[in-house]
């Protein structure tokens with residue numbers, strides 16, 4: 001006894017499960033769900049009920065019954081087959097009709113069937129996941145082709161399994177029974193639905209489903225291949241194009257207008273930088289990418305590459321200020337500017353100190369002069385300007401600038417020590433600057449003093465004393481005992497007189513920046529030596545990219561100065577930023593200064609962008625952040641091997657997850673140019689411990705943009721590297737003008753003096769640091785006491801608004817004054 005599930009029976013009879021459940025429940029069969037099973041008796045009940053309703057034609061039924069009887073011996077089987085009678089009979093009839101019709105069309109039909117088969121093959125491939133519905137179609141086709149066989153097979157199935165209604169075969173039969181009745185039509189529709197579903201699934205699969213059909217896979221592979229092929233073709237095209245361009249870029253003729261960097265020369269010639277460097281090396285010139293080569297060298301290199309060089313006049317630089325020669329009649333005598341030079345500890349400061357009658361040595365950090373100071377002294381009604389250049393080799397670069405701004409060089413040589421390395425260097429600098437030298441043989445009081453030995457040594461370096469038939473004045477002095485000082489000063493004046501030093505005081509100022517620094521309270525503070533013209537408070541000045549109105553001017557004794565004439569050193573306030581020492585300062589028209597400064601800034605930016613980016617301690621953190629720095633390369637130079645090792649071990653001990661410290665070179669000895677070249681090539685930082693670079697090395701480091709740092713304490717070196725990695729190097733500050741307001745009315749109240757003001761630019765805030773400016777001079781610096789709009793206290797007032805400002809601890813405000821608000825802003829370290 002077999003059992004069938006409700007839904008199977010429903011399917012067999014082509015009705016819904018609930019109809020079957022209802023029939024069975026009416027006959028007290030306990031079923032509630034489509035999955036419940038019923039035995040043969042239940043099945044019979046259903047069959048009977050549904051047979052009554054059936055409208056199948058009698059003839060068909062009879063024919064079917066005959067067939068059933070032939071093949072199915074049991075009554076049960078006859079009954080089971082009943083619903084299918086009409087299907088089979090229809091199919092048989094159809095087949096007969098078809099056979100009659102076929103005749104000449106047989107061939108065509110056959111080919112159509114073949115086509116259909118092909119279609120099915122394709123379809124099966126595509127609809128792998130929907131095998132069941134394909135099975136239907138497939139079976140359907142088979143049924144079409146071999147209806148009788150199909151029939152027999154069904155019968156066979158029945159015989160073999162004792163289960164007459166194999167669902168699949170049943171479905172197949174339904175498929176075959178086209179046009180016979182509604183039920184069959186439904187089936188056909190199902191068929192269509194299935195095929196539609198298949199199409200939809202195929203589309204889904206195309207989009208990358210796991211069950212991607214084979215044909216789609218091959219299509220996507222083909223597309224992929226095509227893409228790769230296309231890319232390859234593009235790459236080859238681009239490569240060919242680049243080669244063609246490179247070929248075209250190689251110049252046969254170039255124009256040179258002055259010295260240029262190796263990189264610029266390479267660009268002009270359309271060659272690789274490495275080719276140029278190689279050629280220079282062959283010519284015996286060791287140059288790096290950013291090093292300048294003069295026109296002659298560049299011409300030789302170019303010619304080596306077969307490039308013709310034409311020398312042209314350099315283009316006029318709009319940022320250059322052409323220096324006008326003053327007419328002889330405008331020139332007036334001016335004091336000499338004297339630079340004191342010499343070896344370390346030979347007594348330069350002491351000598352100058354005696355001359356100035358002040359004690360500078362006592363106030364100096366570590367007893368060493370740290371910067372170029374400038375002072376003017378009066379001797380026998382004559383003025384002499386002294387530039388106090390430090391003797392230590394660390395400050396050679398500054399000394400070089402000092403020499404350039406100098407009329408006379410006083411070379412201090414200790415009588416007991418004789419000519420030393422920095423003495424020779426000083427001689428060379430003075431000679432190259434074409435500055436007359438006066439030798440002060442100092443420390444004559446010392447027991448070991450031997451002036452003749454000094455003279456002898458100096459003669460060997462081309463300085464022959466007058467008494468030996470030469471033209472060099474040599475004065476024995478003792479700074480300590482204040483001996484020979486008058487003699488020295490008289491000789492300076494004598495040389496100056498012979499030189500007939502003159503300048504036109506009646507023109508805009510022209511001079512040189514001796515030193516400059518940022519003062520937290522006063523902004524850019526700058527020592528300037530006026531060389532021509534006169535500098536006045538309120539004048540607009542330009543030095544490099546810095547410009548501004550001179551707010552205040554003081555002399556070396558801190559006294560206020562209104563006008564500085566030729567050869568006078570003064571300290572000035574008012575620059576927008578800190579100018580560089582050695583920069584030329586020009587007095588000029590306001591707008592002109594601003595325009596030139598802006599052009600210079602733009603030019604500087606371009607140059608900075610062009611310069612290769614070198615690693616610096618200031619920039620390490622940024623580079624780490626941007627993922628540009630994986631290794632921090634360091635070159636160590638120290639005085640003794642013990643320090644080299646100590647520094648190496650300490651630096652290598654610094655651990656950072658993003659950056660590895662690599663010591664590319666570590667050795668005993670002074671920092672030399674080859675260290676800089678190595679640092680440049682390996683993008684390294686140079687750290688010197690108890691060793692110092694000379695001027696040439698410093699210049700090379702500047703040119704190569706190599707960060708060169710010297711230390712006297714190992715801890716400081718380690719600390720700097722660690723801080724740099726964390727982006728915590730000591731911050732730098734710059735003054736930022738927040739806003740300006742013009743005082744239009746002064747209102748006196750019992751509590752305070754209120755400056756009724758109009759904000760002309762930026763904003764004024766109630767917590768601003770401010771300065772009160774009158775006729776270009778700062779008359780007060782301090783804080784805002786109160787800031788009001790009408791009667792209300794406000795935090796800030798913006799441009800084009802009026803406000804009342806009272807200043808903390810200052811009442812002498814006048815109409816026309818300018819209140820300038822500023823703040824000291826920490827700037828990100830840059831190099």
Ligand SMILES: Nc1nc2c(ncn2[C@@H]2O[C@H](COP(=O)(O)OP(=O)(O)OP(=O)(O)O)[C@@H](O)[C@H]2O)c(=O)[nH]1
Pocket residue numbers: 342343344345346347348349350351361367368369390391392442443444445446477478479480481
């Ligand atoms: N006995 C003697 N000692 C002197 C004389 N002049 C300077 N000294 C000493 O020499 C040392 C160096 O003097 P400075 O004036 O600092 O020498 P400097 O050349 O300015 O040194 P730097 O600023 O470091 O380059 C000091 O201890 C002075 O006291 C002198 O005429 N006689």
